Amino acid sequence: MTTATPTASFTVTEEQRLLRATVRELIAARATSERVREVMLGDEGYDRDAWAELAQTGLTGLTVPERFGGAGATFAELAIVIEEAGRRLLPVPLLSSAVLGTEAVLAAGTEQQCAALLPAVAEGRTTLALAHLDERGGLTSEPGVAARRDGEDWVLQGTAGYVVDGASAEMVVTAAVSDEGLVLLVVPGESAGLERRPLDVLDLTRPMATLVYDGVRVDDDAWLAGDDAMVALHRALSAGVVAVACEQVGGAGHVLEMTTGYARDRIQFGRAIGSFQAVKHRLAELLVQVESARSVAEHAARVLAAGDRHELAIAAPMAKSYCSEVFEQASADGIQLHGGIGFTWEHDAHLYFKRAKATKLLLGSPSHHRALLAEVLSL
Amino acid sequence: MAIDERTLVTERIEALLASHPPASTPERDFWGAQFDHGLAWVQHPEDFGGCGVSPRWQAEVDRRIVEAGGSVRNRYLNVLGIGMGAGTLMAHADEERQRRMLRPMFTCEEIWCQLFSEPGAGSDLAALSTTAVKEGDTWIVNGQKVWTTLAHLATWGLLVARTDPDVPKHAGLTYFVVDMQADGVDVRPLYQITGEAEFNEVYFDDVRIDDDMRVGEVGQGWAVAMTTLMNERVAIGSNVAPRGSGAIAHALEAWKQHGGDDPVARDQLVRYWVEAEAQRLTTIRAGEARKSGTPGPEGSTGKLHWADLNKSITAFTIDLLGAEGMTYPGGYEFTRPDETANRAESAHKAFLRARANSIEGGTSEIMKNILGERVLGLPGEPRVDKNVPWREVPRS
Numbered sequence: 001m002t003t004a005t006p007t008a009s010f011t012v013t014e015e016q017r018l019l020r021a022t023v024r025e026l027i028a029a030r031a032t033s034e035r036v037r038e039v040m041l042g043d044e045g046y047d048r049d050a051w052a053e054l055a056q057t058g059l060t061g062l063t064v065p066e067r068f069g070g071a072g073a074t075f076a077e078l079a080i081v082i083e084e085a086g087r088r089l090l091p092v093p094l095l096s097s098a099v100l101g102t103e104a105v106l107a108a109g110t111e112q113q114c115a116a117l118l119p120a121v122a123e124g125r126t127t128l129a130l131a132h133l134d135e136r137g138g139l140t141s142e143p144g145v146a147a148r149r150d151g152e153d154w155v156l157q158g159t160a161g162y163v164v165d166g167a168s169a170e171m172v173v174t175a176a177v178s179d180e181g182l183v184l185l186v187v188p189g190e191s192a193g194l195e196r197r198p199l200d201v202l203d204l205t206r207p208m209a210t211l212v213y214d215g216v217r218v219d220d221d222a223w224l225a226g227d228d229a230m231v232a233l234h235r236a237l238s239a240g241v242v243a244v245a246c247e248q249v250g251g252a253g254h255v256l257e258m259t260t261g262y263a264r265d266r267i268q269f270g271r272a273i274g275s276f277q278a279v280k281h282r283l284a285e286l287l288v289q290v291e292s293a294r295s296v297a298e299h300a301a302r303v304l305a306a307g308d309r310h311e312l313a314i315a316a317p318m319a320k321s322y323c324s325e326v327f328e329q330a331s332a333d334g335i336q337l338h339g340g341i342g343f344t345w346e347h348d349a350h351l352y353f354k355r356a357k358a359t360k361l362l363l364g365s366p367s368h369h370r371a372l373l374a375e376v377l378s379l
Numbered sequence: 380m381a382i383d384e385r386t387l388v389t390e391r392i393e394a395l396l397a398s399h400p401p402a403s404t405p406e407r408d409f410w411g412a413q414f415d416h417g418l419a420w421v422q423h424p425e426d427f428g429g430c431g432v433s434p435r436w437q438a439e440v441d442r443r444i445v446e447a448g449g450s451v452r453n454r455y456l457n458v459l460g461i462g463m464g465a466g467t468l469m470a471h472a473d474e475e476r477q478r479r480m481l482r483p484m485f486t487c488e489e490i491w492c493q494l495f496s497e498p499g500a501g502s503d504l505a506a507l508s509t510t511a512v513k514e515g516d517t518w519i520v521n522g523q524k525v526w527t528t529l530a531h532l533a534t535w536g537l538l539v540a541r542t543d544p545d546v547p548k549h550a551g552l553t554y555f556v557v558d559m560q561a562d563g564v565d566v567r568p569l570y571q572i573t574g575e576a577e578f579n580e581v582y583f584d585d586v587r588i589d590d591d592m593r594v595g596e597v598g599q600g601w602a603v604a605m606t607t608l609m610n611e612r613v614a615i616g617s618n619v620a621p622r623g624s625g626a627i628a629h630a631l632e633a634w635k636q637h638g639g640d641d642p643v644a645r646d647q648l649v650r651y652w653v654e655a656e657a658q659r660l661t662t663i664r665a666g667e668a669r670k671s672g673t674p675g676p677e678g679s680t681g682k683l684h685w686a687d688l689n690k691s692i693t694a695f696t697i698d699l700l701g702a703e704g705m706t707y708p709g710g711y712e713f714t715r716p717d718e719t720a721n722r723a724e725s726a727h728k729a730f731l732r733a734r735a736n737s738i739e740g741g742t743s744e745i746m747k748n749i750l751g752e753r754v755l756g757l758p759g760e761p762r763v764d765k766n767v768p769w770r771e772v773p774r775s
């Protein structure tokens with residue numbers, strides 16, 4: 001079988017290098033272990049101070065076009081921010097708002113709707129979430145919410161599950177079935193009839209909620225009336241998949257650094273444990289895996305930035321399946337190689353382990369993405 | 380800078396293709412012309428087969444040549460010379476040797492082999508026992524080498540020998556180029572698990588080498604050998620093939636030919652496809668990092684990743700073949716081939732040949748030591764042979 005070989009380039013521009021350095025510094029100061037824990041155990045939902053600082057630096061609306069108040073950068077730049085946030089588990093709604101919500105609005109909204117919604121999103125004043133799964137987290141052609149027209153309004157009924165940052169978002173882009181097929185409706189989080197139940201999540205740094213719509217009423221302007229909703233949803237989810245992969249690379253890279261550092265310092269049998277091959281070789285293998293994961297994630301981000309839909313159908317599932325498993329392995333090894341301390345609540349190893357497992361299952365498991373890839377490759 | 384280099388390289392490629400159309404030029408003449416145009420190893424200086432530009436342009440040169448119907452298979456035919464010997468000679472040999480040896484190496488008029496490994500020294504290369512003793516301007520060599528790929532075709536050998544047994548192992552080595560036709564050199568085939576004998580054992584019985592043929596200073600053989608090994612690992616791990624080619628192509632073919640409906644196997648097949656692509660993309664990324672002056676750890680990971688992955692995929696391919704996997708089509712041929720089978724034509728041969736990938740050029744265990752210690756900065760093993768004269772170190 002021959003699939004054309006895409007040209008892959010990994011050239012890093014000076015701006016991108018600078019962006020990474022700036023973001024890394026900003027996040028290192030913000031996402032200390034103490035602060036991440038404070039936020040994950042509090043009920044703010046995300047780190048509002050950190051989000052405000054990201055907003056000031058123009059990082060909350062990176063891919064929003066300038067005419068809608070954003071920075072007009074590409075996904076390649078956003079991927080850098082997401083990876084860096086993933087390194088330190090910074091609890092902010094990058095995935096839900098800057099990727100899933102923003103991409104959905106950009107893809108499905110009319111020019112006027114984008115102009116009305118996105119400036120506040122880009123400035124970090126409004127956060128978005130995307131509700132597209134049924135109550136059990138299934139992604140089917142029939143989401144769990146139905147919408148019907150009632151005069152000039154739409155009325156929503158049903159339940160959407162596993163909505164990332166669903167409890168904190170100001171606006172929820174809701175996928176619903178209607179007589180006109182799939183529609184995307186922008187529903188204010190505080191709407192009457194909308195109950196938002198936070199889920200007890202495995203990864204406390206990323207809240208999710210079940211949203212119960214009981215006669216929620218929005219006006220016709222809430223209906224994203226631009227492009228086909230199915231296509232738009234697909235675009236938003238592809239971007240989400242790539243974003244998660246980039247975030248996983250950040251997390252896996254950090255675990256590798258953290259664990260290598262520990263292996264250099266921890267002495268047993270009169271030697272640093274990193275001098276034992278069972279430990280050293282495991283870390284060398286992780287290095288290979290993390291570098292490979294970085295390649296596929298970066299490739300996918302660049303393909304997305306270039307708008308190459310054809311290659312994205314390969315690059316996105318490739319990145320999500322590969323990076324998920326690498327992160328899972330890295331974070332599990334991270335615990336093992338730390339010994340007892342790695343099993344404590346106090347140590348950060350478990351935060352990465354949980355993030356890894358949760359992101360592996362978020363937006364499609366590795367085997368799901370491999371099945372998609374098999375189809376594209378006609379296997 | 381990069382723009383200038385692009386222009387320079389492009390002009391030279393065009394001049395070469397115009398004066399020596401690959402389709403109508405015999406291979407060797409073409410390779411000779413390629414050398415004379417400075418496109419053999421682009422990073423070498425003028426007159427030494429290069430034009431002094433970044434090594435990354437070589438891929439472009441090779442691509443253009445292949446596109447024009449030319450061949451770059453000299454790189455495989457003379458892999459030990461072109462891939463490893465050339466870099467070593469450029470770094471450590473005198474100008475006369477460089478002028479004399481590089482061109483016929485590139486044209487494959489003279490094949491090279493690498494005489495490093497011995498029965499008692501493989502991973503621990505520095506422990507080797509073959510001796511070179513100086514008599515006037517001549518060195519007298521005695522000992523045995525093993526696993527010497529293509530020694531049966533070689534004109535020249537890259538030899539590391541012990542010139543001082545009374546100092547610690549790394550300090551007592553010296554590097555030579557040896558004439559494989561010299562009296563006292565005996566090359567015998569060693570048959571591999573494929574039945575073929577790509578490699579050999581080589582015996583040295585009072586073989587005389589002129590001091591002229593020494594590469595680097597007496598006692599500096601280890602540093603020179605490291606240059607060869609580093610070139611080797613890059614040569615092995617940095618080959619960027621098209622998407623879906625190589626081992627994974629055999630797997631895809633086997634999947635299609637044998638019904639391909641087992642969902643578990645499909646998942647595994649895609650898993651390998653993805654990993655092969657991840658390795659390929661990482662090689663590209665490593666190449667770009669080198670050119671932009673910020674080399675990352677990814678380069679050193681290429682050999683390790685490729686070797687282990689190639690083994691897994693070729694083994695999986697045999698599983699996909701079902702009952703046919705129990706066969707060895709054409710049977711085992713006990714030949715001494717004129718190139719190595721790393722790009723094996725059949726899935727069966729590829730399966731067997733791949734076992735060597737994690738042994739040749741440094742085992743995967745050694746690669747992990749190197750990555751762990753040199754890239755991740757982990758401490759080394761305690762060394763029982765440190766600061767001990769070679770003569771006193773236990774050997775098997």
Ligand SMILES: Cc1cc2nc3c(=O)[nH]c(=O)nc-3n(C[C@H](O)[C@H](O)[C@H](O)COP(=O)(O)OP(=O)(O)OC[C@H]3O[C@@H](n4cnc5c(N)ncnc54)[C@H](O)[C@@H]3O)c2cc1C
Nearest residue numbers: 493494495496501502526527528735738739740741742744
């Ligand atoms: C197809 C093929 C072609 C080759 N061609 C050439 C050639 O042209 N010229 C040449 O000089 N050599 C050649 N070699 C030899 C190759 O470089 C050696 O086989 C290799 O370096 C391993 O040495 P060894 O065979 O002595 O195994 P050993 O070094 O004895 O290793 C045996 C096992 O012990 C492990 N081991 C050894 N030391 C350590 C350690 N410190 N930590 C952990 N594990 C360790 C190894 O990984 C391996 O699994 C070739 C080999 C093959 C298979």
